[in-house]
Amino acid sequence: MRRRSDxxxxxxxxxxxxxxxxxxxxxxxxxxxxxxxxxTISSLILLWYAPxxxxxxxxxxxxxxxxxxxxxxxxxxLGISPSHMSIILGVTVALGLLLILIDFxxxxxxxWPKEHWDMNNTLCxxxxxxxxxxxxxxxxxxGNALSNLSYFTASLCILSVSPKxxxxxLFGSILMMLxxxxxxxxxxxxxx
Numbered sequence: 001m002r003r004r005s006d007x008x009x010x011x012x013x014x015x016x017x018x019x020x021x022x023x024x025x026x027x028x029x030x031x032x033x034x035x036x037x038x039x040t041i042s043s044l045i046l047l048w049y050a051p052x053x054x055x056x057x058x059x060x061x062x063x064x065x066x067x068x069x070x071x072x073x074x075x076x077x078l079g080i081s082p083s084h085m086s087i088i089l090g091v092t093v094a095l096g097l098l099l100i101l102i103d104f105x106x107x108x109x110x111x112w113p114k115e116h117w118d119m120n121n122t123l124c125x126x127x128x129x130x131x132x133x134x135x136x137x138x139x140x141x142x143g144n145a146l147s148n149l150s151y152f153t154a155s156l157c158i159l160s161v162s163p164k165x166x167x168x169x170l171f172g173s174i175l176m177m178l179x180x181x182x183x184x185x186x187x188x189x190x191x192x
Contacts, residue, residue: 078161088160092153096146103139133189145186151179 022033074085131141139145158164158172184190 088156106138139187140189141186148179148183151175
């Protein structure tokens with residue numbers, strides 16, 4: 001384990017951290033901790049059966065059955081046709097593949113301005129996220145960086161609806177800015 005100057009102990013990468021958390025958490029007794037873990041696991045198991053326990057007529061009223069594809073729900077809520085949604089998903093997958101190929105073939109991180117971005121500073125990042133750093137790569141933390149493609153998809157869905165009120169344009173634009181800024185932060189590891 002690494003020790004920092006502020007006496008925090010970080011668990012090593014790739015190891016289960018529950019024993020360390022259990023030992024260091026003094027906010028409640030062991031019985032309360034065990035009860036919370038049991039309740040969390042039980043809730044996750046119940047979530048699997050939740051669709052069978054919840055009855056709603058919304059799907060029936062909108063003629064959505066279990067055999068229908070997921071595009072029908074998007075069509076009902078956003079007004080996007082299945083073909084339009086297929087194009088948006090295709091653009092998202094193409095962008096994701098392009099980013100993966102760029103990361104695979106450009107192993108040098110010279111694409112980022114190193115003189116202004118301290119990409120080796122991990123103090124803030126390691127305290128918030130557990131994904132290991134990949135030095136010498138274009139996308140230094142690919143899991144967190146590529147997960148932002150969901151914001152890209154949502155932004156395209158919202159911005160492609162017409163006519164759109166100004167609040168939808170603002171929300172779609174904010175999602176696109178969130179995609180760009182969060183992707184850059186996770187990809188470069190630069191503490192902005």
